[in-house]
Amino acid sequence: MRAVAVPGDPPGGRRAVLVWGVGTLVYLVAVVHRTSLGVAGIDAADRFHVGASALSSFSILQVLVYAGMQIPVGLMVDRLGTKKVLTLGAVLYTAGQFTFGLSHSYPMALAARAVLGCGDAMTFVSVLRLGSRWFPARRGPLVTQAAALFGVAGNLISTVVLSRLLHTAGWTPTFLGAAVAGAFVLLLVVFFLQDHPPGYEPAPVEHAGAAYVRRQIAASWAEPGTRLGMWTHFTTQFPGMVFLLLWGMPFLVEAQHLSRGAAGALLTLVVLANMAFGMVFGQLISRHHGARLPLTLGVVAVTAGTWAAVLGWPGGHDPMWLLVALCVVLGASGPASMIGFDFARPANPPERFGTASGIVNIGGFIASMLTLLAIGVLLDSTGDDYRVAWCSIFVLQAVGLTQILRLRRASERLERERIAVSRVESVHRTAPATLSGE
Numbered sequence: 001m002r003a004v005a006v007p008g009d010p011p012g013g014r015r016a017v018l019v020w021g022v023g024t025l026v027y028l029v030a031v032v033h034r035t036s037l038g039v040a041g042i043d044a045a046d047r048f049h050v051g052a053s054a055l056s057s058f059s060i061l062q063v064l065v066y067a068g069m070q071i072p073v074g075l076m077v078d079r080l081g082t083k084k085v086l087t088l089g090a091v092l093y094t095a096g097q098f099t100f101g102l103s104h105s106y107p108m109a110l111a112a113r114a115v116l117g118c119g120d121a122m123t124f125v126s127v128l129r130l131g132s133r134w135f136p137a138r139r140g141p142l143v144t145q146a147a148a149l150f151g152v153a154g155n156l157i158s159t160v161v162l163s164r165l166l167h168t169a170g171w172t173p174t175f176l177g178a179a180v181a182g183a184f185v186l187l188l189v190v191f192f193l194q195d196h197p198p199g200y201e202p203a204p205v206e207h208a209g210a211a212y213v214r215r216q217i218a219a220s221w222a223e224p225g226t227r228l229g230m231w232t233h234f235t236t237q238f239p240g241m242v243f244l245l246l247w248g249m250p251f252l253v254e255a256q257h258l259s260r261g262a263a264g265a266l267l268t269l270v271v272l273a274n275m276a277f278g279m280v281f282g283q284l285i286s287r288h289h290g291a292r293l294p295l296t297l298g299v300v301a302v303t304a305g306t307w308a309a310v311l312g313w314p315g316g317h318d319p320m321w322l323l324v325a326l327c328v329v330l331g332a333s334g335p336a337s338m339i340g341f342d343f344a345r346p347a348n349p350p351e352r353f354g355t356a357s358g359i360v361n362i363g364g365f366i367a368s369m370l371t372l373l374a375i376g377v378l379l380d381s382t383g384d385d386y387r388v389a390w391c392s393i394f395v396l397q398a399v400g401l402t403q404i405l406r407l408r409r410a411s412e413r414l415e416r417e418r419i420a421v422s423r424v425e426s427v428h429r430t431a432p433a434t435l436s437g438e
Contacts, residue, residue, distance in 0.1 A: 010200050016134035020143070022193045023130045024150040026086050026185045029178075030123040031154030033097050033116055034062065036162050036178060043171060048106040058113050059246050060372055065117035067365035073122050074220075074358025075213055078351060081195040082130045085122050090189060092119030094182030101175025124151070125357045128341060132353050133196040138286065141342045145282030148338050152274045155244070159268060220356040224410040225347025229356070230363040231407065232296050233340035235400025237364030239303050239393055240333030242371045244270055247390075255386035256317060266327045273331020281335040285342055292339050293408055297401075299336040302329055304397055311387045337364050346415050367396050 010016065037044060037058055045055050077085050096116025103109040124147070131143040165174040220226050243251075244267060252263035284291050306329045310318050340360045348356040371392055378389035 010134055010136060010197050012135045012139060016197065019192070019194055020127075020131055020134050022185075022188045023082065023086060023127045024147055026090055026189060027123040027127045027147060028150040028154040028157075029181050029185050030089065030093055030120045031151040032157050032162070032178060033093050033182065034120050035155050035158040036097070036175065037062075037113070040162075040166055040171070040174075043166060044109070047104070047171060048109055050106050054106065056246060056372075056376065058110065060369065061110060062113055062117045062120075063245070063365055063369045063372065065114050066121045067362050067369060069118055069121035070125065070358040070362040070365070071217065071355065072358070073125050074355040074361075075216055076122070077126050077129050077354030077358075078216060079212070082126045082133070083189060083193050083195050086126045086130075086189050086193065087186065089119045089122030089126065090182055090186040092116070092122070094119070094179050094186060097175055097182060098179040101172050101179060125354055125361055128357045129354045130193075130195070132345065132350060133200070137345070140345050141285035141289075141292075141339075142282040144338045144341050145278045145285075145335060148334055149275055149278050152271055152278065152334070155271050156268075159264075159271070216352060216355045217359075220344075220348060220352055220359055223344070223347040223356070224407050224414060226344045226356045226359055228404065228407040228411045229340035229342075229344035229347075229360040231340075231400050231403040232343060232363075233337045233360050234363030234367045235397055235404060236296060236299055236303075236339070237333055237337035238367035238371050238396065239307070240270060240274070240330040241364065241368045242375070242393075243267075243330050245368070246372055247375050251386050251390070252323070254384065256323065258323075266323060269324065269327040270331050273328045274334045275331075277332045278335040278338070281339070285339065289342070292342055293404075293412075296336060296339050296404065299332045300397060300401055303333065304394060307390065307393060311390055316387075340364075343411060347411065363400075367400070371396060 044058070045051070048054075073085065093116045096112045096114075096119060100109055100112035100116065103112055127147050128144060131147065132140065135143050162174060162178065165177065169177075242248075248267055248270070249260075249263050252258045252266060253260060256263075258266075281295060285295070306326050310322055310326050313319075313322065340363065341357060344356045344360045345353060374392040375389040378392060379386070382388045
């Protein structure tokens with residue numbers, strides 16, 4: 001099934017790229033803030049005088065806040081528009097990073113990361129809605145993957161730039177400098193960002209009270225495409241995120257006995273593979289929507305198979321070629337999770353896309369949080385047996401895969417019906433003009 005034009009689509013073009021580019025810069029800086037602690041773990045332990053368990057609570061809290069905010073943020077985007085939500089998000093994550101840079105106590109630093117997480121949570125769903133308002137629907141998959149690439153770029157900036165600044169300039173200048181970047185993109189949003197192109201204003205929607213909230217959530221959840229998108233995000237994203245966010249480095253250093261330099265190179269390989277897969281997936285799905293489900297199932301199968309080979313390798317120490325293969329495969333996790341939004345987009349009208357995106361986005365972060373906790377508990381209970389601990393990913397993959405297979409038929413049937421209706425409406429709109437021209 002090829003991507004088709006939808007009546008009433010925005011035109012896209014250079015202005016759309018510029019406005020959308022402002023939104024993606026806000027998201028890029030949010031990811032820099034989100035991942036900045038990943039390069040400062042040892043420094044944070046020394047600064048706040050905490051051990052590993054307290055330090056890991058930073059990551060778990062951040063994921064918890066992010067996941068918990070997704071549906072409220074989706075509702076806010078649908079109700080208030082992209083510009084207001086991105087403005088609030090940039091204010092919050094800038095304030096959180098500024099406070100974190102000045103913090104000397106663990107409770108204050110933890111609160112600062114929670115505020116930062118709230119602001120971060122407001123960015124990606126807003127950028128997705130901005131893209132849906134400025135670009136034609138057939139460009140949706142490419143726009144979604146391109147937005148995700150900005151997030152990967154933010155991760156690289158943290159890894160390369162912030163890590164060097166931290167060891168040359170010190171803690172406070174590094175994090176305050178990152179906060180300045182947040183203030184800069186905030187100004188760009190205020191002066192240059194627009195919710196939609198002129199002449200493409202959305203139809204007015206009743207936003208009053210709790211009834212509106214219930215209707216938005218219920219209507220979005222009732223669509224099989226929204227639920228299929230959420231379970232796609234749930235099943236594909238978490239293996240790569242958990243590896244990058246917390247447990248990849250300990251696994252490579254403590255279980256595989258690699259040096260920190262070699263382990264860091266492998267983590268960088270995950271990020272680079274993420275960028276490569278994102279470009280390929282975006283181009284492929286924008287041309288052939290029918291590739292969405294095969295890509296999803298393929299990534300899940302290859303990820304499970306590669307982890308099974310790594311965890312089942314005899315002797316306990318995997319060869320470097322297998323670890324490299326694992327990191328390349330984990331790079332597909334992020335781009336595959338973006339396919340979830342491509343299932344939800346055609347299932348929901350534009351005025352409900354923010355809420356639907358929030359529901360989709362919550363999936364992977366719930367899976368990541370559960371896996372972060374499961375691996376920690378299993379490591380404590382098995383005496384740091386990483387092979388047993390990492391087996392927890394197979395449980396969540398099995399749950400998610402079951403739901404994807406259950407929902408796929410209903411989602412595909414309703415999407416075909418909507419495309420058929422859109423084509424009929426397009427014919428009816430153009431017919432009078434054609435007749436008058438004759």
